[in-house]
Amino acid sequence: MDQPMSAVVICKDLRKRYDSKKKGVDALNGLNLEIREGECFGLLGPNGAGKTTTVEILEGLIRPTSGHVEVLSRQWNGRDDTAIRQRIGISLQETRLKDKLTVFETLVLFRSFYDVGRDPEVVLEMVQLQEKRNSWVVKLSGGQRQRLAVACALVGDPELLFLDEPTTGLDPQSRRDLWEIIRDQQTRSRTTVLTTHYMDEAERLCDRVAVVDHGKVIALGTPSELIAKLGGDHIIEFDLAAGEGAAPDIESLSGLPEVSTARVGSDGYLLTVTKPHIALPALIAQLESQNHELARLSTRHVSLEDVFVTLTGRHLDDDEVSPA
Amino acid sequence: MTKYHPLRQLFLARLRTFYREPDAMFWTYGFPLILTVGLGIAFRNRPPEKIVIDIADSPRAVEVKTALDADERFKVNICGTDECADRLRLGKTTIIVELGEEYAYRYDPTRPESHLAHISLDDALQKLAGRADAIDTKNVEITEPGARYIDFLVPGLLGMNLLGGGLWGVGFVITDMRVKKLLRRLLATPMSKSHFLLSLVGGRLVFMIPEILVLLGAGWLIFDMPIRGSVFAIVVLCLIGAISFAGIGLLVASRADKIETIAGLTNLVMLPMWLFSGIFFSHDRFPEAFQPFILALPLTQLNDALRAVILEGQSLFEQGVPILVISTWGAVAFALSLKWFRWT
Ligand SMILES: Nc1ncnc2c1ncn2[C@@H]1O[C@H](COP(=O)(O)OP(=O)(O)OP(=O)(O)O)[C@@H](O)[C@H]1O
Ligand SMILES: [Mg+2]
Numbered sequence: 001m002d003q004p005m006s007a008v009v010i011c012k013d014l015r016k017r018y019d020s021k022k023k024g025v026d027a028l029n030g031l032n033l034e035i036r037e038g039e040c041f042g043l044l045g046p047n048g049a050g051k052t053t054t055v056e057i058l059e060g061l062i063r064p065t066s067g068h069v070e071v072l073s074r075q076w077n078g079r080d081d082t083a084i085r086q087r088i089g090i091s092l093q094e095t096r097l098k099d100k101l102t103v104f105e106t107l108v109l110f111r112s113f114y115d116v117g118r119d120p121e122v123v124l125e126m127v128q129l130q131e132k133r134n135s136w137v138v139k140l141s142g143g144q145r146q147r148l149a150v151a152c153a154l155v156g157d158p159e160l161l162f163l164d165e166p167t168t169g170l171d172p173q174s175r176r177d178l179w180e181i182i183r184d185q186q187t188r189s190r191t192t193v194l195t196t197h198y199m200d201e202a203e204r205l206c207d208r209v210a211v212v213d214h215g216k217v218i219a220l221g222t223p224s225e226l227i228a229k230l231g232g233d234h235i236i237e238f239d240l241a242a243g244e245g246a247a248p249d250i251e252s253l254s255g256l257p258e259v260s261t262a263r264v265g266s267d268g269y270l271l272t273v274t275k276p277h278i279a280l281p282a283l284i285a286q287l288e289s290q291n292h293e294l295a296r297l298s299t300r301h302v303s304l305e306d307v308f309v310t311l312t313g314r315h316l317d318d319d320e321v322s323p324a
Numbered sequence: 325m326t327k328y329h330p331l332r333q334l335f336l337a338r339l340r341t342f343y344r345e346p347d348a349m350f351w352t353y354g355f356p357l358i359l360t361v362g363l364g365i366a367f368r369n370r371p372p373e374k375i376v377i378d379i380a381d382s383p384r385a386v387e388v389k390t391a392l393d394a395d396e397r398f399k400v401n402i403c404g405t406d407e408c409a410d411r412l413r414l415g416k417t418t419i420i421v422e423l424g425e426e427y428a429y430r431y432d433p434t435r436p437e438s439h440l441a442h443i444s445l446d447d448a449l450q451k452l453a454g455r456a457d458a459i460d461t462k463n464v465e466i467t468e469p470g471a472r473y474i475d476f477l478v479p480g481l482l483g484m485n486l487l488g489g490g491l492w493g494v495g496f497v498i499t500d501m502r503v504k505k506l507l508r509r510l511l512a513t514p515m516s517k518s519h520f521l522l523s524l525v526g527g528r529l530v531f532m533i534p535e536i537l538v539l540l541g542a543g544w545l546i547f548d549m550p551i552r553g554s555v556f557a558i559v560v561l562c563l564i565g566a567i568s569f570a571g572i573g574l575l576v577a578s579r580a581d582k583i584e585t586i587a588g589l590t591n592l593v594m595l596p597m598w599l600f601s602g603i604f605f606s607h608d609r610f611p612e613a614f615q616p617f618i619l620a621l622p623l624t625q626l627n628d629a630l631r632a633v634i635l636e637g638q639s640l641f642e643q644g645v646p647i648l649v650i651s652t653w654g655a656v657a658f659a660l661s662l663k664w665f666r667w668t
Binding site: 100 | 328329332340341344505506509511515516
């Protein structure tokens, strides 16, 4: 990291329109990104936000309707494609491999396409599939297939690794194994582009995160920068027992000391606070004076999920389609 | 580097996915073998069937029937005039003879078996009436391998199998990989596209060898089929056929992105050739006007050339026209698929 960090991925004003018979879908509406060498970059967003579309354009699998894309200082123009492919590794959101090849045969096949790369045995160990070495792909579980897909991305020892929802469907141990792989990329100054729905994952792994919604980047920064934008790093969540009295109004809640924002969530109230030890007693005092009884109360650190909800008013696992 | 040669690995992957698929193995090797043995047995040469003759009932009928029964070529019935007419109309008998002052034969001369019955019956009755042979004759009977149905059939089945191999083994395999998004995953690697296509065509050439062995072996071992031409010539013809049909398979799969599409296109290509190219019966049976079209089909040329080499012992050099026609089809198909082919 002693060199100045250069951009490995640049895209400017990326647009993608899927034309279908009934109506076109604008998947990307002017998306801009710059991903630097050696970082782990996270793309976050709800279903249908355009994450996969973005990643597949960067991977040269989809042509954008318009916009400028540069990957490893080259462009997808037909001439440079193979040169780019030699240096990137790809795990698609849904990877199908040949059913009747074994895990190891699949890895050797993928290894053979790259001029330089890793020993398939080593990659097998990285994704903890040694036991399944000689099993046919068709006989693997969903999570094992997902790990094999990641292994196929790693076998060319890529400078730039694209992982589209690599941990979806993995058990906790396999998720941690995968995080190890991504950290290993980071320590070797290799770049990873990751899409995920898991906030904790993005917070743990990503140097920078772009929140994507409706085909645009709506927030960009380090996880802590984004969290700081909320004006506090703690959340108090509480709910009231059903009972007499009018619900407390948001105005008065946000007026409490050290509370920066207050809102009603799907199952109770959420307050963003800077100092919970001051805000909490004040909150309880106010609720008591108004004769409200607490059904539930908890405090936690702010997460990217909170950032996302604050930015869009929707949860990350909500579908993009919302009643207009 | 050499340890992981991509062409070698792609080729190995193709071989493995083939022999690990029992269905593909059956349709490539088992089915043609069953077809050969089944048809060979069903259409084996049998002694000629007896000629059925009806005698219209009359005083002399029994006497003539007894005399004709001594001739093992005939099966004779006596029945009333109306009943005889019905039987002739329904094809239960081939000829009716009415024994009067003069003998009257009733038959349909356009039916080959009736025509034959007329000649044989007249000859027998004339002899009974006392006609003598003008010259002495003797018969030398020959039933030779090479002229039987099974001998005609095996080269045709070989050609048909090579056609099917190209369409299923290349066209269907590619479409299946496209549908399952496997082609897309491979495209995301630096894999060379020509390596990929070469591995498919190479696979076809390897799978072809057991195809030839199974079919010719069955014909030779079970039915004592002659192989008069050189094995080299047969292999070269099969090779040219297999490559050209692989090209046609590739062309058909250029754009197909649904299994239904490739199945339909495959049938569209195969059915006319199954019908016209002389697999089960000679294409000479179609009217003269059809022949230019039939002869332009690659499978017709392959089947004709295979029969000429296997059954007549012709050399490879005499197969110039077939080889030209077959390879033109292959070259055009490859050229068009290079233009039209879509990876995703
Ligand atoms: N092939 C396609 N044809 C038509 N529309 C498409 C196609 N692929 C994606 N879309 C649309 O483009 C939009 C973005 O899809 P994309 O797959 O990029 O979302 P995503 O952010 O990856 O979602 P997820 O989290 O569910 O994976 C969606 O509205 C989707 O319906
Ligand atoms: Mg996606």
